[in-house]
Amino acid sequence: MASYEERTGRTREAILAAAEAEFVANGLAGATMENIAKAAGVNKALVYRHFERKELLFRQVLVQAYRRLRNLEAEFRFPDDPVAALDEMCGFTLRYYLNNPDFLTLVGIENLHRGENLKAVSREELGVATLIEIVTNLLDRGVKAGLFRAGLDPVDVWHSLSSLCWFSVAGAYTVAITFGRDIHKPEEAEARLAVIRDVMRRYVMRADI
Amino acid sequence: MASYEERTGRTREAILAAAEAEFVANGLAGATMENIAKAAGVNKALVYRHFERKELLFRQVLVQAYRRLRNLEAEFRFPDDPVAALDEMCGFTLRYYLNNPDFLTLVGIENLHRGENLKAVSREELGVATLIEIVTNLLDRGVKAGLFRAGLDPVDVWHSLSSLCWFSVAGAYTVAITFGRDIHKPEEAEARLAVIRDVMRRYVMRADI
Amino acid sequence: MASYEERTGRTREAILAAAEAEFVANGLAGATMENIAKAAGVNKALVYRHFERKELLFRQVLVQAYRRLRNLEAEFRFPDDPVAALDEMCGFTLRYYLNNPDFLTLVGIENLHRGENLKAVSREELGVATLIEIVTNLLDRGVKAGLFRAGLDPVDVWHSLSSLCWFSVAGAYTVAITFGRDIHKPEEAEARLAVIRDVMRRYVMRADI
Amino acid sequence: MASYEERTGRTREAILAAAEAEFVANGLAGATMENIAKAAGVNKALVYRHFERKELLFRQVLVQAYRRLRNLEAEFRFPDDPVAALDEMCGFTLRYYLNNPDFLTLVGIENLHRGENLKAVSREELGVATLIEIVTNLLDRGVKAGLFRAGLDPVDVWHSLSSLCWFSVAGAYTVAITFGRDIHKPEEAEARLAVIRDVMRRYVMRADI
DNA sequence: GATGAATGAGGATTCATTCAT
DNA sequence: AATGAATGAATCCTCATTCAT
The missing domain is CATH 1.10.357.10 (Tetracycline Repressor, domain 2)
Structure with a gap:
């Protein structure tokens, strides 16, 4: 099983979805990584591991x-x-x-x-x-x-x-x-x-x- | 002399102008009262005295x-x-x-x-x-x-x-x-x-x- | 009374003293602004207002x-x-x-x-x-x-x-x-x-x- | 073949060398396990496997x-x-x-x-x-x-x-x-x-x- | 009206450390 | 032995807002 990749993929998707909702609701400056992580059901640090910075996360969402x-x-x-x-x-x-x-x-x-x-x-x-x-x-x-x-x-x-x-x-x-x-x-x-x-x-x- | 009112009026205008620039440059969440005050050449507390809250200041700008x-x-x-x-x-x-x-x-x-x-x-x-x-x-x-x-x-x-x-x-x-x-x-x-x-x-x- | 200056001066001294103790105890990287503020009996943000950055605070202590x-x-x-x-x-x-x-x-x-x-x-x-x-x-x-x-x-x-x-x-x-x-x-x-x-x-x- | 031990030995050396450089450059608190692992060309978890904690790693370096x-x-x-x-x-x-x-x-x-x-x-x-x-x-x-x-x-x-x-x-x-x-x-x-x-x-x- | 001092809450980012494979 | 994923707790710094003068 490609289980590493599977897990990573699912996590990524969850974060992206949560981020989109948060950015749409609050704008780039208004969105918080805390909210995104919480909505994605993961740890804040994990969001950073996957997307490095808020700005880059927004880019991917876009x-x-x-x-x-x-x-x-x-x-x-x-x-x-x-x-x-x-x-x-x-x-x-x-x-x-x-x-x-x-x-x-x-x-x-x-x-x-x-x-x-x-x-x-x-x-x-x-x-x-x-x-x-x-x-x-x-x-x-x-x-x-x-x-x-x-x-x-x-x-x-x-x-x-x-x-x-x-x-x-x-x-x-x-x-x-x-x-x-x-x-x-x-x-x-x-x-x-x-x-x-x-x-x-x-x-x-x-x-x- | 209408000097009080004049001064007040000018201060108000200065703040509004500074606020517009700041809101345009950084968005509502991204704008800071500090920057606005500085750009207007006045004290932060004075901005509050004139416009009460960031949100209301934005409203006036709009x-x-x-x-x-x-x-x-x-x-x-x-x-x-x-x-x-x-x-x-x-x-x-x-x-x-x-x-x-x-x-x-x-x-x-x-x-x-x-x-x-x-x-x-x-x-x-x-x-x-x-x-x-x-x-x-x-x-x-x-x-x-x-x-x-x-x-x-x-x-x-x-x-x-x-x-x-x-x-x-x-x-x-x-x-x-x-x-x-x-x-x-x-x-x-x-x-x-x-x-x-x-x-x-x-x-x-x-x-x- | 020069009460502004007096207050500021006393606050500054308190922060410097607290900072020295903290830096000595934990080193530059190990010291935290939180601890310094707490020990000085003031708010964290006030430490920043007075010294701008941790590094500059250390400089003054030195x-x-x-x-x-x-x-x-x-x-x-x-x-x-x-x-x-x-x-x-x-x-x-x-x-x-x-x-x-x-x-x-x-x-x-x-x-x-x-x-x-x-x-x-x-x-x-x-x-x-x-x-x-x-x-x-x-x-x-x-x-x-x-x-x-x-x-x-x-x-x-x-x-x-x-x-x-x-x-x-x-x-x-x-x-x-x-x-x-x-x-x-x-x-x-x-x-x-x-x-x-x-x-x-x-x-x-x-x-x- | 002593190939396991050899490999292990070399990994250990690599970590120690990387750690020394990192500790010297950034101090104990300032050094990060991430940097050490990266410089040693290994995984962070491996550093832990070999040295258990940052403190113990420093001790060995010393x-x-x-x-x-x-x-x-x-x-x-x-x-x-x-x-x-x-x-x-x-x-x-x-x-x-x-x-x-x-x-x-x-x-x-x-x-x-x-x-x-x-x-x-x-x-x-x-x-x-x-x-x-x-x-x-x-x-x-x-x-x-x-x-x-x-x-x-x-x-x-x-x-x-x-x-x-x-x-x-x-x-x-x-x-x-x-x-x-x-x-x-x-x-x-x-x-x-x-x-x-x-x-x-x-x-x-x-x-x- | 105007100022400088002070605060509390939050927000981005980092990091030592553990887990699953 | 070795790796990538995941976490929780900090940590620096910022900011809207209030207070005292």
Whole structure:
């Protein structure tokens, strides 16, 4: 039996999970190693043995969060109709953000820290290439079907779509307070999704048909 | 002489300014009252005398930041042409975010904290009404001129525009790392603004003209 | 009343005294700030407020210890007879070391640390000049009286005298174990002093008289 | 094959060597088992298997250091001329201390700890008898040759000689700072040795010749 | 209003030591 | 003999907050 490795692996996972929850709840500075260790059911010193420093632990949590999303994206199957596929992409993204606010929070924290932790991670580890490929394919298919405008940049498209979904969720609290729209209510989520789809369709589709 | 009040006022301002810088640089948990006091050139105890608690100090900083933006928006004069006005609105917003990253950071922090501080502030203090009024007027003028679609919701429009600008700046660091687009470079800022204007025009304008 | 300064001064003294005892008992690494604070009857954080770091606290303790000895040396009055004065100097030094083992211990610790702390202290603060002056005077008087050899270097003389006394006390524990001579017994202290005086006399005095 | 024992023996040596360096560099409290294990290229737990506790490891390091010196002393061959032999003894001792500061440091540490570790070691293990014998022989030969005073106590002589050499090296750092004499410079080492020889000759030799 | 002194609680990190394999 | 995993207790240092002047 590879029992050393098994034990280590399980411990690592437990710590990572506990750390993610703690970082999301309290931010990087606000999170304490004590809480993380307690939640993971292990000794504080063991957390250090596995991750060396709080900062490096956060980095691993962040990488894991990115990887989870990218894995899901890679598995995702789009409908044949390019417009339906675009709609699905909007729905998938908004729903993922809504159901995984942890991801947004972690990335939000990381942006507050100017990306210092992510910088230390290789782009391969983040699996970005796959995503761009997916959007490129979608646009190509739409253009070939005579439905989408030609010449659109896939990163621009993804950036816009992501922006619309992102702020809807990540800015939810302040928006709810200032503008009275609370996306955490299901009906408002639907309404917002409809708007996002509308915006994206009009941006991507040919206006002359 | 209003010298007491003047001095007090100046001290208050100094503390608020120092606090904003500190909160932006280190987050809510990471900021220290010691640093704030030192940067403001006053005694730590005096900070407490003026703002009672760290949390309340953050709240005031946040309110001030919102007020600054809303004041600027209220003063803003749009061109007569509705399309030009929409373009200007996109430009104004993106530029404001780019030039005042503190605002984004503060609101980002507040969202990480689920809006708990902002909740305690009255909507009047935040000056939201004015903004909605501005967007409503813009849409009305566009519709009357036969350029914009009828029936658009001003909050939806503002929300979309704000999303596009927001994420472009607030997510800049992670986006730069993952997708290689760095909006802090002037030429990339211009390119992004062009995309945002394109998205917003196509969303708001009638497709049949 | 200069009550701020008075309070501060008293606190400082209490901490320094407690720190000296702790450093002597447990060494630099072995000493804990917790113990020092407790012994001084103050809060741990206050120790930091006054001395910033453990290392700097040790430095001050060391300076104080040197100063105490140098002050005593400066006050010391020697007999007129140069030989008696030399004897007295041996007695004074050995006795000081025996009665103030803390001084030896602190300097011993500092030597283990290669003098890193003392380096940061100015020579004036250490009051070295006075000591050399004293030895120079003693030698001069001896030479003039036709009792001492001419041309002796005062630093060499002090160095030798100090060595003989120093090792007798600082090496006492290992010497007691290995050679069975324990200077902490009064009669052995007397015997050792007699040897030291004999060594020093023969070194300093003219052999031809 | 004695391969087990050989391996064990080599591991033991490696640990002892690593431990000596670590204790000398950081003191008893400052040394860490982690560092020692790493430097020895073995596992921390193995260090415990071999030496049980940090304290016992230090004890063995100390014993080894004493043994090395005593072995060297036993092997040493003195010139026939008693005065030259005395000179040689001074030179040998000062040089040994200068070239093996580890020994001084270890004994210094041990004295700071009041000899608690050395007490647990038998005098035979320390090889003291040989040293006394050597000095006794030297004095006897000098007396027989009509050069040395009769009735000198060998322990007193060794104690004085050792003191002069010891403090010159063990107190080198603080002396360099306070009195500007740095024995780590070769020319100053020579000068100091000359003084020590002068002191010892005058102490031991008959004054009437 | 303004200051320097003082506190208590906590938080990151380390370390001697033990356990399981 | 040798290893990697795990622990509990410290330890240094920081910080929000209060007190006395």
